[in-house]
Every structure is written in C-alpha cells, then in structure tokens.
Amino acid sequence: MDISEAQAINNSTHKLSILPPSDPSTPSGHKNENQKVTIPGPPQEALFLVLAYLPVVELLAMSEVCTSLRDAVNNDILLWLDIIIDRPINWRLSDEILMKITSKANGRLRSLVLINCVKITDEGLQRVVERNHLISKLQVTSCTGLTPEGIVRAVKTLSQYHNSLKSLRIDGIYNFKKENLDILCSLLRMNPEAQKKSQTILYHHYSINSTTSRDKVISDRAIDVDLCPVCNEVRMVFDCSRETCKRKRDQPYSKCRGCSFCIPRCEECGGCVDEEEQEESVCSDILCSQCWLSLPKCSFCNRPYCKRHAYLQCSSSGLAEWICDVCHANTITNSTVTLNRACKVLSLAN
Ligand SMILES: [Zn+2]
Numbered sequence: 001m002d003i004s005e006a007q008a009i010n011n012s013t014h015k016l017s018i019l020p021p022s023d024p025s026t027p028s029g030h031k032n033e034n035q036k037v038t039i040p041g042p043p044q045e046a047l048f049l050v051l052a053y054l055p056v057v058e059l060l061a062m063s064e065v066c067t068s069l070r071d072a073v074n075n076d077i078l079l080w081l082d083i084i085i086d087r088p089i090n091w092r093l094s095d096e097i098l099m100k101i102t103s104k105a106n107g108r109l110r111s112l113v114l115i116n117c118v119k120i121t122d123e124g125l126q127r128v129v130e131r132n133h134l135i136s137k138l139q140v141t142s143c144t145g146l147t148p149e150g151i152v153r154a155v156k157t158l159s160q161y162h163n164s165l166k167s168l169r170i171d172g173i174y175n176f177k178k179e180n181l182d183i184l185c186s187l188l189r190m191n192p193e194a195q196k197k198s199q200t201i202l203y204h205h206y207s208i209n210s211t212t213s214r215d216k217v218i219s220d221r222a223i224d225v226d227l228c229p230v231c232n233e234v235r236m237v238f239d240c241s242r243e244t245c246k247r248k249r250d251q252p253y254s255k256c257r258g259c260s261f262c263i264p265r266c267e268e269c270g271g272c273v274d275e276e277e278q279e280e281s282v283c284s285d286i287l288c289s290q291c292w293l294s295l296p297k298c299s300f301c302n303r304p305y306c307k308r309h310a311y312l313q314c315s316s317s318g319l320a321e322w323i324c325d326v327c328h329a330n331t332i333t334n335s336t337v338t339l340n341r342a343c344k345v346l347s348l349a350n
Pocket residue numbers: 228229230231232233235258259260261262263
C-alpha cells in the first residue's frame with residue numbers, strides 16, 4: 001500500500017460518523033489547539049452497500065446508529081428475505097421478536113434459519129409461516145421449544161399455498177416419530193427410499209461444520225433427519241466411511257449405518273469403531289486406532305485432542321511440545337499446593 005492510498009483510507013475512516021467523536025481534550029486535561037473537532041455527517045455511501053452482507057444481529061445494531069441507517073435498514077425488504085438467527089442472540093429470541101424481525105420481509109421471506117432458539121414456540125412459528133407463504137427453506141435445528149406436531153402444522157400451512165418449501169432441517173427436535181416424518185415426506189412430495197440412495201452423510205463431514213454450514217454436507221436432501229435402521233428413532237443417520245463398510249452399502253442392510261447413539265464413530269475419519277478399538281482422547285471424542293496414532297499427543301498424559309478441539313492445546317511459544325488443558329490445570333493446582341506447603345514449613349521453622 002503506498003502513502004497516498006493509506007492517506008485516502010485514513011481520511012475516509014475519519015468521515016465515518018459511526019466512529020465515536022474524538023475527545024477534544026488531551027489526556028492532561030488541556031485543549032489541544034491543533035486538534036480538529038470532527039463534526040458528525042451523514043454515513044458514507046459505501047456503508048449502505050455493506051448492509052446486504054450483514055447478519056441480522058449487525059443489521060439491528062446498524063439501525064441504532066443514526067436515522068439514515070435506521071431508515072435504510074428498515075425500508076429495504078431485500079435485507080430481510082433470508083433470516084438467520086444464531087449465537088449470540090438466539091437464546092433471547094422470543095416469538096414476539098421473531099414476528100417483528102420477519103415482518104420486515106413484508107410477507108416475502110424466502111428462508112428462515114433458527115439455530116438453538118429455545119424460546120420459539122409452535123404458535124410463534126405458525127404465525128410467521130401464515131404470513132410468509134414463500135418460505136423455501138425452513139431450519140429450526142435444536143429449537144427445543146418446538147414440537148413435531150407444531151412443525152408438521154407449519155409445513156402443512158406452507159404446502160397449502162405455494163408449496164415452495166424445498167428444504168427442511170429439524171435435527172435436534174425432541175420426540176419425532178416415524179408417523180411425523182412420513183407426513184413431512186408426503187407434504188414435501190419426496191420419496192424416503194430415493195433420499196436414502198441420493199446422498200451419503202458421513203459423520204466427520206457433518207460434525208466438523210458449524211450448524212449453519214452443515215447444510216453443504218446434506219445439500220441435496222429435502223429433510224435432514226431419517227429413520228435410524230438400528231433404533232427406529234428419527235435422527236441424523238450416518239453412513240460409514242470405512243472402505244470395507246462402503247462396499248457393503250449396496251446391500252439392503254448395512255450393519256454400521258445408523259445414528260450416533262447406535263453406532264460409535266471416529267471423530268476424525270467417520271468410520272465405525274468397535275468398543276475394543278476405541279482410543280482415549282483428552283476431549284472424550286471417540287477415535288479409531290489409526291487416527292489416534294497420527295494425532296499429536298500431550299507431553300504429560302500422552303492423549304491427543306481431535307482436530308476440532310486442538311485449539312485447547314497449551315504450549316510455550318517456540319516449543320513444538322504441548323500439554324492438554326486437563327494436565328495444565330493439574331500442574332497449576334499442584335504447584336499452588338506445593339507453594340502453600342513450603343510456606344507452612346517456613347512459618348513453622350520460624
Ligand atoms: Zn439409532
């Protein structure tokens with residue numbers, strides 16, 4: 001970046017009125033004669049272009065900045081057609097707030113993604129779908145306040161109008177029964193047998209992704225959950241990644257196809273793991289022997305983390321060796337105990 005470019009960026013950031021006004025006084029309390037007082041002006045035009053790329057939480061924050069941004073956010077329907085509510089506001093989202101947010105789409109909502117929004121009830125969801133018949137993607141993953149009956153009712157409502165619903169994500173909703181799933185399949189006009197053959201879901205591909213981006217792994221599925229062939233419960237059902245098991249998949253019943261409660265799988269490679277083969281990890285995730293061998297281990301307890309939890313490794317800068325958070329916590333406790341003992345001994349000696 002050359003000097004003129006850096007200067008231009010510097011000037012433009014000073015013009016942004018969302019920045020807090022600079023304090024006219026110096027730290028010592030004396031006014032600095034040379035310091036210019038920034039007069040707030042209208043937001044820079046480029047800021048309005050950014051709005052289309054912001055998540056809901058930031059759009060709401062932007063609308064609090066000034067009247068022109070508030071009007072831009074509230075009057076542009078396009079910003080509200082695809083609503084995703086995730087952390088950090090999901091646990092606060094009530095039916096009333098959801099209604100307010102979705103009403104900004106003016107009945108043209110295309111996708112509604114609610115992740116772990118535990119306060120949302122069947123009534124709240126129903127009110128939203130009754131006003132938005134064009135929803136093509138509905139995701140209510142782990143919204144535990146919803147019931148299977150409430151979801152079936154919402155999907156029924158959508159199918160009565162434009163029948164535009166193409167994707168339904170309901171993993172993490174309790175008490176789903178085969179009957180509920182059958183109704184949903186018929187409402188979405190899908191054939192469950194065809195779905196089974198269409199796409200295999202591998203556990204390690206699904207588990208490493210965040211809840212919002214898991215959709216890529218199951219993109220050509222209308223409904224994410226399935227009937228587990230082992231326990232007959234409606235859950236996420238995974239195929240096996242082991243080469244020897246893959247060959248068996250074409251047979252009518254593959255022994256290791258099932259939900260994560262029925263078939264223990266390696267966190268790293270997604271292969272089924274027998275109880276004797278399960279190796280110990282620091283994070284308590286299951287690992288197969290082959291993956292266990294290939295992962296770096298804690299210098300104290302010789303246990304690895306899976307790659308998803310590798311950020312918990314504690315290492316001194318510049319050293320390749322590391323210790324796990326459990327051993328790290330133990331070391332601190334032990335040295336405190338030793339120090340306390342030493343202090344006691346010293347005070348007795350005096
Ligand atoms: Zn199962």
